[in-house]
Amino acid sequence: MEKKAHTLALTVSNKPDVLARVAGVLGGRGYNIETLCVDATIDPAYSKIILTTIQDKTTMTKIEKQLIKLIDVHKVTDLTKVESVSREMMLVRMKLTDKNKADIALIIDTFNGRVVTMNGDHCVLEITGEKEVIERALASLKPLGIDDMARTGIVALERQA
Amino acid sequence: MQRKGAEILIQVLKEEGVHTIFGYPGGVLLDIYDEIHKGHIRHILVRHEQGAVHAADGFARASGQVGVVLVTSGPGASNTVTGIANAYMDSIPIVVLTGQVPTHLIGTDAFQEVDIVGITRPCTKHNFLVKRVEELAKTLHEAFHIARSGRPGPVLVDLPKDVMAAQTEYTPRPPVREEETPPRPASKKAFYVMDLIAESSRPLILSGGGVILGRASEELRKLAWRTKIPVSSTLMGLGAFPGTDPLWLGMPGMHGTYYANMAISHCDLMIAIGMRFDDRVTGKIDHFAPHAKIVHVDVDPSSINKNVMVHVPIVSDCKSALQSFNALLEQQNFTVEDDQRKEWFDQIEAWKRENPLSYCPSDTEIKPQFVIETLYKLTKGKAIITTEVGQNQMWAAQFYKFEEPNTFLSSGGLGTMGYGFPAAIGAQIAFPDKLVVDIAGDGSIQMNIQEMATAVQYDIPVKIVLINNGYLGMVRQWQQLFYEKRYSQTDMTFQPDFLKLAEAYGWTGLRATRPDEVEEVLKRGLSAKGPVIMDFRVSREECVYPMVRPGGPISEMTLGREMAN
Ligand SMILES: Cc1ncc(C[n+]2csc(CCOP(=O)(O)OP(=O)(O)O)c2C)c(N)n1
Numbered sequence: 001m002e003k004k005a006h007t008l009a010l011t012v013s014n015k016p017d018v019l020a021r022v023a024g025v026l027g028g029r030g031y032n033i034e035t036l037c038v039d040a041t042i043d044p045a046y047s048k049i050i051l052t053t054i055q056d057k058t059t060m061t062k063i064e065k066q067l068i069k070l071i072d073v074h075k076v077t078d079l080t081k082v083e084s085v086s087r088e089m090m091l092v093r094m095k096l097t098d099k100n101k102a103d104i105a106l107i108i109d110t111f112n113g114r115v116v117t118m119n120g121d122h123c124v125l126e127i128t129g130e131k132e133v134i135e136r137a138l139a140s141l142k143p144l145g146i147d148d149m150a151r152t153g154i155v156a157l158e159r160q161a
Numbered sequence: 162m163q164r165k166g167a168e169i170l171i172q173v174l175k176e177e178g179v180h181t182i183f184g185y186p187g188g189v190l191l192d193i194y195d196e197i198h199k200g201h202i203r204h205i206l207v208r209h210e211q212g213a214v215h216a217a218d219g220f221a222r223a224s225g226q227v228g229v230v231l232v233t234s235g236p237g238a239s240n241t242v243t244g245i246a247n248a249y250m251d252s253i254p255i256v257v258l259t260g261q262v263p264t265h266l267i268g269t270d271a272f273q274e275v276d277i278v279g280i281t282r283p284c285t286k287h288n289f290l291v292k293r294v295e296e297l298a299k300t301l302h303e304a305f306h307i308a309r310s311g312r313p314g315p316v317l318v319d320l321p322k323d324v325m326a327a328q329t330e331y332t333p334r335p336p337v338r339e340e341e342t343p344p345r346p347a348s349k350k351a352f353y354v355m356d357l358i359a360e361s362s363r364p365l366i367l368s369g370g371g372v373i374l375g376r377a378s379e380e381l382r383k384l385a386w387r388t389k390i391p392v393s394s395t396l397m398g399l400g401a402f403p404g405t406d407p408l409w410l411g412m413p414g415m416h417g418t419y420y421a422n423m424a425i426s427h428c429d430l431m432i433a434i435g436m437r438f439d440d441r442v443t444g445k446i447d448h449f450a451p452h453a454k455i456v457h458v459d460v461d462p463s464s465i466n467k468n469v470m471v472h473v474p475i476v477s478d479c480k481s482a483l484q485s486f487n488a489l490l491e492q493q494n495f496t497v498e499d500d501q502r503k504e505w506f507d508q509i510e511a512w513k514r515e516n517p518l519s520y521c522p523s524d525t526e527i528k529p530q531f532v533i534e535t536l537y538k539l540t541k542g543k544a545i546i547t548t549e550v551g552q553n554q555m556w557a558a559q560f561y562k563f564e565e566p567n568t569f570l571s572s573g574g575l576g577t578m579g580y581g582f583p584a585a586i587g588a589q590i591a592f593p594d595k596l597v598v599d600i601a602g603d604g605s606i607q608m609n610i611q612e613m614a615t616a617v618q619y620d621i622p623v624k625i626v627l628i629n630n631g632y633l634g635m636v637r638q639w640q641q642l643f644y645e646k647r648y649s650q651t652d653m654t655f656q657p658d659f660l661k662l663a664e665a666y667g668w669t670g671l672r673a674t675r676p677d678e679v680e681e682v683l684k685r686g687l688s689a690k691g692p693v694i695m696d697f698r699v700s701r702e703e704c705v706y707p708m709v710r711p712g713g714p715i716s717e718m719t720l721g722r723e724m725a726n
Contacts, residue, residue: 016290017278017282017290020279020282021282024282024283028283058466061466062463062466062467065462065463066463068462069461069463070287071286071287071307
């Protein structure tokens with residue numbers, strides 16, 4: 001069966017150990033978590049975990065059923081199955097040279113990014129967008145010499161309640 | 162009133178209806194054991210923590226109540242892991258209380274600290290670390306609720322020493338009573354199931370442990386009898402349907418009966434209730450029940466469409482689902498004409514005649530199956546039987562006919578050698594007046610043999626029927642069949658003299674070496690007071706048949722006749 005990336009949103013108790021339990025459901029069965037984002041919800045008693053994993057449909061259903069069995073998991077939604085928006089943010093540190101400056105500026109412009117800090121001959125860029133946008137930005141920046149980078153992983157939200 | 166954590170703990174246990182716990186003390190438990198010393202709760206001091214968990218598990222399986230374990234931190238806690246995993250695989254409600262180092266030392270590699278919550282995360286239904294005494298009572302009640310509700314399972318509560326010593330305000334509450342779920346109106350699906358039953362010419366019921374855990378045996382029997390549908394039950398489900406009933410087909414799967422497997426392979430309707438299509442039951446999955454519409458009832462949605470894709474999934478506890486089926490049958494005045502099932506019954510009879518459960522009797526050697534048959538004959542199927550794991554377990558499942566639920570206690574999912582004996586102790590504590598027999602292998606029995614002392618200390622009159630073949634028999638069988646008899650590391654001839662061991666522990670020990678001694682030894686052993694071990698020296702290289710080759714379809718069984726000598 002065809003595999004594709006699924007984004008799951010889990011509403012969980014905001015308690016120690018909950019993330020480990022969720023991760024264990026996937027890890028214990030040999031499934032990789034591609035991206036992961038966690039923070040408290042409006043109600044601080046709960047957290048929202050957003051994770052993506054690449055699976056076929058049947059496996060995905062099994063994973064969802066196992067996750068909702070956890071006592072501390074209160075809701076599981078596959079955001080890939082509903083109308084939703086998704087974003088990822090990336091921070092990239094680059095060494096500036098006379099040769100790459102102009103290209104970097106152009107890329108920032110193209111991807112609606114911005115310079116977060118500039119320190120001597122180093123700068124840190126911020127780019128936000130859908131995963132594909134981030135991938136493209138990264139591909140463009142790579143040849144210009146990336147020092148290091150960090151990505152948030154995907155956050156996503158249903159368009160409507 | 163201000164009370165200490167340890168005192169609250171005992172109080173909550175009483176509120177939950179617990180009268181006996183299985184435990185083993187240690188440094189961080191001293192406050193709790195000081196409470197226990199007051200004598201408000203019965204404590205069975207085991208000889209190894211694994212034994213405590215299996216005993217609590219056996220207690221739970223026999224009685225339907227939650228079993229409770231108390232062990233110390235570090236090694237005490239880690240010794241429980243096999244028992245917990247065992248209960249988890251078979252969905253047995255137990256609560257395991259582990260001592261923990263004081264909260265301020267957690268995470269410092271303190272003396273006898275292990276992260277037992279982390280270790281048992283994947284093999285508990287849920288677990289808790291109680292960090293404040295104020296949360297203690299609520300957490301404990303929740304643990305009991307989780308253990309027994311829905312699909313039951315083990316719950317662990319980690320109790321740091323300082324929390325047990327701390328004080329808080331506590332008002333005792335009346336004993337907890339779990340309310341029974343009221344019968345629900347029949348769903349559309351239940352109506353559909355009625356249609357399927359009416360249309361089917363080759364129906365079959367396959368029941369599992371869920372029927373026993375869900376106390377739904379009576380409803381199952383009602384359904385089968387009214388619709389005249391033959392019944393097979395998985396290892397975990399034995400006892401839900403009487404083993405002497407004409408509709409009974411025996412166990413399916415790897416060492417199931419030929420006719421149960423053939424019925425599965427030819428049925429046009431399978432009503433699967435409270436079972437989870439384990440690979441030992443289904444064999445090669447694409448060949449499982451190829452002609453059947455499958456109805457699957459289970460409380461756990463994650464069990465449905467996990468291994469076998471079914472046509473009618475019903476997420477429900479077994480009792481309510483069966484009740485609604487039975488109510489509809491009543492309402493629709495459902496009857497089956499005798500000739501409606503004739504062809505199907507004739508076919509099943511033919512399969513039974515072709516290949517009944519059998520073995521080659523012998524006048525010179527004790528056949529293991531003969532021991533179990535004789536045990537059945539003498540106890541009339543009324544004993545509570547526990548088993549170890551291996552050939553002994555399969556022969557017990559094949560040759561003892563179970564009449565009632567909660568009378569066959571066996572490690573199904575995990576296959577834990579060493580389960581049966583401590584489980585028998587637990588079952589005997591739940592039913593002091595019943596006959597409780599552990600059918601054992603000589604390998605398995607040595608895994609928790611230390612509990613012989615426990616049985617003597619508390620006057621627990623369990624009987625061990627030791628099927629002694631001097632081998633790790635089931636592994637040897639596979640070596641015989643698939644590795645050209647290279648018996649690598651399965652010879653267990655070096656073993657204690659079990660009669661002397663019995664004497665050393667203060668048990669009665671009996672031995673049979675010839676077939677004509679079997680009945681006498683069983684009669685004497687079963688009627689003797691106190692715990693008894695009966696050492697049956699059986700023919701060493703007997704194999705369990707019939708058998709489905711691992712990974713093969715269940716319709717292709719090796720019957721064993723060709724191998725019999
Ligand atoms: C704790 C544990 N270790 C290993 C095994 C693998 N195993 C399955 S059956 C078996 C042999 C059991 O031998 P015995 O108890 O003598 O019973 P028999 O098969 O001879 O009746 C073994 C080693 C197991 N099931 N459990």
